[in-house]
Amino acid sequence: MFIEEKCDLCGDCLVRCPYVDYDREEAVRQFRSLMQGEVPDIVTACVTCVACNSFCPTGARPFDLVLQRQEETGALQIPEQNTQLFRNMPNAPSQVIPGREGRPALSLCCVGDLLPGLFEGSLFEGMTVLKGGDFFCNVGWVHLGAAAPVREGARRFVENLAPHGAYGIVFYHDDCYALAASMLRDFGIEPPFRPVHIIEYLLEQVRERAEEVRPLDLKVAYQQPCASRYTPWKDKWLDELFGLLGAERVERRYDREAALCCGSPLMPRDRERAQSVKQRNVDDAVAAGAEAMIYLCPLCALNLRKTAEAAGLQNLHLVELVKRALEE
Numbered sequence: 001m002f003i004e005e006k007c008d009l010c011g012d013c014l015v016r017c018p019y020v021d022y023d024r025e026e027a028v029r030q031f032r033s034l035m036q037g038e039v040p041d042i043v044t045a046c047v048t049c050v051a052c053n054s055f056c057p058t059g060a061r062p063f064d065l066v067l068q069r070q071e072e073t074g075a076l077q078i079p080e081q082n083t084q085l086f087r088n089m090p091n092a093p094s095q096v097i098p099g100r101e102g103r104p105a106l107s108l109c110c111v112g113d114l115l116p117g118l119f120e121g122s123l124f125e126g127m128t129v130l131k132g133g134d135f136f137c138n139v140g141w142v143h144l145g146a147a148a149p150v151r152e153g154a155r156r157f158v159e160n161l162a163p164h165g166a167y168g169i170v171f172y173h174d175d176c177y178a179l180a181a182s183m184l185r186d187f188g189i190e191p192p193f194r195p196v197h198i199i200e201y202l203l204e205q206v207r208e209r210a211e212e213v214r215p216l217d218l219k220v221a222y223q224q225p226c227a228s229r230y231t232p233w234k235d236k237w238l239d240e241l242f243g244l245l246g247a248e249r250v251e252r253r254y255d256r257e258a259a260l261c262c263g264s265p266l267m268p269r270d271r272e273r274a275q276s277v278k279q280r281n282v283d284d285a286v287a288a289g290a291e292a293m294i295y296l297c298p299l300c301a302l303n304l305r306k307t308a309e310a311a312g313l314q315n316l317h318l319v320e321l322v323k324r325a326l327e328e
Contacts, residue, residue: 001186002065004035006058013052013062018260019277020045034065042066043075047277048143049261050229070145078144082268086141090153094132096164103127104168104196107161109176110136114298118319119172121328123205127170134160139175139183139227143265154179154187165193170201174297178230199234199296202322203241213325215246218292220321221285221313222249223304224259225297232257241318245325252288254281262300278307286311294318 011027014020020042022030033040046066053063070076092110099105106124108131119129138153157179161169171177180195206213220242228234235256242249254260260281266274282304285293292314295301305315316324 002062002068003060006060007031007035007056007062008058009035010057013056014042016055016258017052018254018258019047019049031062034069039069039073039075043069043073046070047261048076048145048265049226050142051226051257051259054229054232054257064147067142067145067147071147074145076145076269078268083144086138086144086149089136089138090133090156092133092136094134095129097129099128100126102167104170104201105130105161105164106170107131107135107172107176109171109173111173111298115301115317118317121323123202123319123322123326123328128164130161130164130169135176137173137176137179139179143226144268150179150183151187154184154189158184158189158191162192165191168194168196170196170198172198174225174227174231178227182230197231197234197237199237199241199318202318203237203244206241206244206322206325209326210244212327213244213246214327216321216325217246219248219250219290220292220294220316221252221288221290222255222294223262223281223296223300224255225300226261226265228259228296241322245321247294247321247325250285250288250290252284252290254284260284262297262303264299264303267303275307278304282307282311282313285313292316292321294321 009028009032011024014022014027014030015024030040030042043066050063053061056062089110103126105128108129110133112131137157138150141149171180177195177197180191184191239249261277263274263278266277290313293304293308295317301315301317308315
């Protein structure tokens, strides 16, 4: 939640936002209006990427206040078909595929089948696989301008995962890891299992199989999911993983703290603006010398792949990158 006593109205959160063009005076005016309970332009201009929480020098969590106002007012005017899709997610058919004793579980949420074949092969052999509505994290609601469903569904999420967490749970979807490793603290919930991010898991696998790695000699641009704003410590794991694979993460404008959204959250309300964000993102990768876009979130991959391919970039999920280096 927004921590008002930490906000000194410096304006950094909105001055640095890559989706609006506010000078410091306007940024301060916009945020003061928010704090006074009003609905300034930033409420509808926001793309819900959470970046302003990263930009805030005092840790006041400004995005949480923007999100609160979006939820109170319904300002994003998300089409009913989109909200209905999210309401139905917890009821999606679920499946538990038992694995071997001593192996962690792999939670795929409701997105595990969006990129077919990703989890075939030795990297995931023997893991218990969890997928479907029972393991839906609800964090995607943030992109619809709603926070309550995340909070209300958190305990169910934990309770459904708990019986499978004796050896840790590896989260494929960045949203799920964000909830399990960070957001649950806001709700006073302690998960009875160790949350493991897919990047952390892949890094452990590559370290153990270092002699099998064939360096890729590939320049890559990484597409950071918005939910990574809640768990920034993963970046050091990713950098090490890229290094072990022989993949050079190019230095570009829109990466790390300044990463751009994939444009997907904008699609239900402004397709033209969404395409502009996608193009800016891909153009930046090309200008930095990247040969491939590397994805973590499957929705980012589906949303950006055509634009990236048209620009001459390869499209690879991080799992596919690891498999290529291991020659699987």
